[in-house]
Amino acid sequence: MVRVVLGNELRALAGGADELLLAATDTQALLAELRRRYPALADHVEHQSAIAIDGLIHQHPFAEPLAEHSEIHIIPRITAG
Amino acid sequence: MTDDKVYRWIGSSPVRPDGIDKVTGHAAFGADRLLPGMLHGLILRSPHAHARILSIDTSAADRIPGVLAIVTGTDFPDVTAAMEETGESQIDVRDLARNVMARDKALYHGHAVAAVAATTTTIAEEALRAIKVEYEPLPAVLDIESAMAEDAPLLHEELRTKGLAEMPARGSNVAAVVTYTRGDPEAGFAASDVVIEREFSTPTVHQGYIEPHAVVAECRPDDQATVWCCTQGPFVVRTLTSKVLGWDVSSIKVIPSEIGGGFGGKTTIYLEPVAILLARKSGRPVKMVMSREEVFRATGPTSASRVRIKLGASRAGKILAAEAELKYEAGAFKGSPITPGCMCVLVAYDIDNFRITGYDVLVNKPKVAAYRAPGAPMAAFAMESMVDEMAHRLGLDPIRFRLDNAVREGSKAAYGPKFPPIGLVSCLEQAALHPHYQAPLGPNQGRGVAVGFWFNVGMQSTATLNVQEDGTATVVTASPDIGGSRASMALMAAETLGIAYERINAVVGDTEMAGYCDVTGGSRTTFATGMAVIQAARDVVDQMRRRAAKIWGIDPDQVTWRDGQAIPPAEHATEQSLPPLDFAALAKSAAKTGGSFVGRASLTAQGAGAGFGVHLCDVQVDPETGKVDVVRYTAIQDTGKAIHRAYVEGQMQGGAAQGIGWALNEAYVYDAHGIMENPAFLDYRMPVALDLPLIDTVIVEVPNPAHPYGVRGVGETPIVPPLAAVANAVFDAVGVRYCDLPLNPPRVLSGLLPAAG
Incomplete structure (x- = not known):
């Protein structure tokens, strides 16, 4: 199970939870699982967010592999300057 | 930690491929x-x-x-x-x-x-x-306070503030509120021996591209x-x-x-x-x-800002709590860099308890655009001024205080995830050891230290590598060359192919000639487009290995690529039956062996490595006029692997120069009707070469594990520390903590007069 840590700005989209334990082996599966359980959060992730997997930021993740106990943070997408 | 791998081309500083065109006037710019x-x-x-x-x-x-x-x-x-x-x-x-x-x-x-x-x-x-x-x-709203007032005239009557618990019924000039919290800030402040709080402001400034x-x-x-x-x-x-x-x-x-020049604009x-x-x-x-x-x-300048910081620390020098409130002007349409500002404001320090609140505020000014590390310099001006003040209040050396609180690999960033390998501690250690930090100061002189951070980004890049029949090669990308990317692309291609840098021509293609590339920005081009170039070069190497195998009649897996040559397996090489085939020979025979070699790569680069920098600044303040001169400046930065060292140094110097201008002189001056009164370089005072000393640089190379050569990104971090580094140096010189930029002579003098009187 991977651990998805939610900042306070996203908790309302996940029923108030501050973290989620989800079964997913890559980010595509993770998004599908989020869509099944929390569609609004999945929309947010898909269109506005980057994902940090064990600290490494993936600006537009597609099917990035996840380890057994990966820690996932959903963060705003940083745009260019 | 530094990168001690030995490269043939990477890390050198060869002549830039666009140099002759630019110094002879042949280069065609937009108006040409x-x-x-x-x-x-x-x-x-x-x-x-x-x-x-x-x-x-x-x-x-x-x-x-x-x-x-x-x-x-x-x-x-x-x-x-x-x-x-x-x-x-x-x-x-x-x-x-x-x-x-x-x-x-x-x-x-x-x-x-x-x-x-x-x-x-x-x-x-x-x-x-x-x-x-x-x-x-x-009626126009021209500053944050009047835009956020209860009865403020609205720019867009239909705009509703995002980020609140409930969608408000009334319109507002506040487009969004963002918050980040961790731990219990109130308990952290209660446990602190020293608590300080100040509000800072920065004016609207422009990128000032030539x-x-x-x-x-x-x-x-x-x-x-x-x-x-x-x-x-x-x-x-x-x-x-x-x-x-x-x-x-x-x-x-x-x-x-x-x-x-663009700098985001x-x-x-x-x-x-x-x-x-x-x-x-x-x-x-x-x-x-x-x-x-x-x-x-x-055109888009960057946001004017108001940032309030409250900081609590123990007598032993540990930051126990922080509160930051950031308000950034967006201009006439929503979208200031408030989110990265909030993500960056506390990012350099390992703090267990904090609350960060940011406001994206519309005003009747041009819509802001990105400017080097969008949102970070204003946040760092406030935070690094407060960190300096806290160190002063605690009687601690400002670098030691920062080292004791600095984030490092495994620390949790204020925006959530744990940091992978980063170089803040290395930069601070280099700063402490630098001769600049030990040098004596003269009368009316002071020294400031400040830290800066930028995420760096990845995004989409595509590269094509065409091999010519004479063994030269052309790299085509659609990443405009602003900071030396053609040289960097050629260096990475040369290193990967094992041929000379001079044999590679890097060009910038248009939207029909080249594959998709996102903007040259976010310090992404050497990282992301470079990654595509490396993959395209590896594609060519793979094709050449296969071609050599075909020529030799052996399995491609038996062919290795070393120093620009296809090498047969040892048993064949020792018999002298199969001499190695080099890049030029394979290119020359391409027409007879299956066609020319074209390498291709298209990717969305992931794993951009965060960049930290530490700047040291010495100023001299004229107590009679309030004029501040920067007399010595050193920029230290973790760039990851530096591909073209001279360009990396140039980026660090350029960012520092722009940040010094922001600190000392630059500001949009508006009249009461919202008309900018200084829309020319004569009155909008950017620093020129005569205003600045040589900016010394120290490149720290903590490799980014996500890039084949360890690249992070360079261009944005160096504009982040100067605002506070200059202000902290002025404080050290005259004992006055200035919270509003720019520190031009009238402002500095107005701070000195009460002290003198």
């Missing part, structure tokens, strides 16, 4: 494009900071001989969809379209309301004077447009222009010119859709070049 029959386009701009546009009468202008086209907001499609994906991120296309050309309201002084194309600029100017616009002036925005557009009768322009990203110009015009992207070809569009519509209406090519005044009045 000339086409037969070309018209000259000019924009009519609002004389009011906030006004309803009641009518626009172009009939008199239309009758002037030589005027071939006029466009106003009604010539553009009414874009109704708001947020759209543009590849990089979601943008509000409706806002973008209305920034390009006003519709029902002019929202800042200089907002475009009409455009003319004529056979000469003189006739175009006459036509602008003949256009009659009837305005209903409205080349104004320029475009030439041509439109065929079948609505196929070609656009030549100076931009940080031709594909982004194509995407945004197509959205504003409602055209297919394939209808627009964008050819990037050489670019005279050329990642969006202003003139391109207007020039296309004028060209379409007139049936002639149209050139539009902004004046410097237009650049200041109508």
Whole structure:
């Protein structure tokens, strides 16, 4: 199970939870699982967010592999300057 | 930790491939494009900071001989969809379209309301004077306080604040509220021995690129447009222009010119859709070049800001709690860099308890655009000033205090995730050991330290590598070369292929010649486009290994690639039966062995490595005039692997110079009606070479594990520390903590007079 840590700005989209334990082996599966359980959060992730997997930021993740106990943070997408 | 791998080309500083063209004047910039029959386009701009546009009468202008086209907001499609994906991120296309050309309201002084194309600029100017616009002036909001006031005039009546628990019923000039919290800030402050709190402000400042925005557009009768322009990203110009015009992207070809600076300001569009519509209406090519005044009045500067910081620490020097409230001006449309500002404000320190709140505030000023590390310098000015003050209050060395609280690998970033390998501690240690930090100071001199951070980003890049029959190669990408990317691309290709740097020609392609690349920005090009170039070069190596195997009649897996040569397995090599085949030999025989070699790669780069920097600044303050001179400056930065060292140093020096200008002199000066009073470089004072000492650099190379050569990104971090480094040095010199920028002579003197009196 991977651990998805939610900042306070996203908790309302996940029923108030501050973290989620989800079964997913890559980010595509993770998004599908989020869509099944929390569609609004999945929309947010898909269109506005980057994902940090064990600290490494993936600006537009597609099917990035996840380890057994990966820690996932959903963060705003940083745009260019 | 540094990278001690030995490379043949990477880390060297060869002659830049664009150097001769630029010093001899051959390089073609945006305004250099000339086409037969070309018209000259000019924009009519609002004389009011906030006004309803009641009518626009172009009939008199239309009758002037030589005027071939006029466009106003009604010539553009009414874009109704708001947020759209543009590849990089979601943008509000409706806002973008209305920034390009006003519709029902002019929202800042200089907002475009009409455009003319004529056979000469003189006739175009006459036509602008003949256009009659009837305005209903409205009260303008020109600063954060008045924009956030309960009874403030609203720029967009329909705007509702995002980020609140419930969608508000009333309109507001606050587009969004963002918050980050961790732990229990109140308990942290209660446990602190020292608690300090201050509010800081920074004015609107511009990127100040030397080349104004320029475009030439041509439109065929079948609505196929070609656009030549100076931009940080031709594909982004194509995407945004197509959205504003409602055209297919394939209808627009964008050819990037050489670019005279961008720093984020050329990642969006202003003139391109207007020039296309004028060209379409007139049936002639149209050139539009902004004046410097237009650049200041109508293109994106960066946000003015107000940032309040409260900091609590133990007597032993551990930061126990922090509270930060950031308010950034967005200009006339939502979208200040408030989110990265909030993510960056506490990012350098390992703090268990904090609360960060940010406000995106609309004002009647030009819509802000990205500017090097968007949002981070203003946040760092406040935080690094407070960290300096806390160290002073605790009687601790400012670098030691920072080291004791610094984030390192495994620390949790304020925006959530744990840091992978980062170089902040290495940079601080290098700063403490640097001769600059130990050097004695003279009378009226002071020394400041500050830390800066930028995320760096990845995004999409594509590269093609074409091998010529003489063993040279051409690298094609669509990443405009702003900071030396052609040299960096050639170096990485040379290293990967194992051939000489001089044998590689790196070129910037247009939207039909090259594959998709996001903008040159976010310190992404050497990292992401470089990654694509490396993959394209590896593709060529793989093809050459297979070709050699075919020639030798052995399995491709038996062929290794070393120092630019295909090497047969040991048993064949020792028999002398199969001498190695080098890059040039394989290229020469390509026609007979299966065709030329073309390497390709397209990717979305992941794993951009965060960049930290530490700056040391010595100033001398004239107590009689308040003038501050920077007398010594050292920039230390974790760049990851430096591909072209001289360019990396140049980026660090350039960022520091811009940050020093922000600290000491630069500011938009507005009158009471929202009209900028200093829209020229004579009055908008940017530092020139004579104003600055040599900026010393120390490159720290903590490799980014996500990049084949360990690249992080360089260009943005170095603008972050200077604002506070200068202010902290001034405090050290005169004992006055200045919280408002710029530290120009009148402001510094006003702080000194009470102290003297």
